[in-house]
Amino acid sequence: MSNAAGRRSGEAKSRTAMNEHLLKILIIGDGNVGKSSFVHRYVNGQFIKTYRMTMGVDYSVKMLLWSEKEKVRLQLWDIAGQERFISMNRIYYKGALGCVVMFDVSSSASFLSCRHWKQDLDNKAMLPNGDSIPCILLANKCDLDQRLVSADSIDRFSKANGFTAWMEVSVKENKNIVEAMRRLVQEILSVHSSLDLQPGPGHDVYPQLDSEGNRGAGCC
Template structure:
């Protein structure tokens, strides 16, 4: 079981994303999330492996509070979502990413893999954030990648989640392998040195 955060401003589509991903359902109106909501999703990878995810849908107002440190604890990956038709939600991604990088780490002290997800790509006439801006932002803030999606039309979600999940599992396996190599025997003890958990 891997803990995956879903963060971003209010009304960018985080709750819709989770419901579409988990239940393949979409509604035009959702009540704003208060605090955090949870859902479980099993991702079938291309190699036949099944990966269980615990999705934490965190309220868009939470970045301004100290509660994010509690919500982020133990996470292995993150989706940072913005609305392609809302310039402010894109600009605020820098604050969300900084908050994330300041508060949660993998066991090797590196940042958790984070995917930048632009929602509402179906609203072509209302779009205000360009591909060039997204790519530049992705590189500047060290995202593993960026994906455009439409929760309403169910496009881009599953591809994005597979990419994030495969990157997360690969990263955690690398850490676990490094930890396994660190296990050894000290001169005055036959007890093996404890290894740190990967995520």
């Protein structure tokens, strides 16, 4: 066998040995808390200043080289925070394996809404054994001076409502974006390993159109 053929054979074996996990993750919370900007920062490494309301759902993909033998493909579903879209959430939540609930530390109303978002999630998306899917609480815009939600309040709320963890993040300053998603992915893989489940193509569910026939886009 020639050297070139040997290399191709080795590369083929390497690709075959690589295990890929497919994880659908929801990004939920009130409008204008930074959900779409968070996804764009995480996927593309850029911060977008212009606000544009998400209509229904927006959808992005991020590939992670998790280890020498594992890849993780994330489907990130940015769900609109406006009340008129909430009735569609059961469709959008189908097949989700993890979730980010986000609020704005300069908006106490967006923080209070997190209880509703988490309860709605727990009612519509769950693991095969009936437990809640892993969910992390993110306190965005921690770079702002006009903070209205204290760390103590967030910590108590997170523990009382079954969140996997919580973190302060700043999409603008790129603070804790990668760290937060890695924490969530670790929890998802750990949970599915303990349940002896393997995330895979069965969860490859693509966005439904909203009532106006759009997938939605923007930076809410």
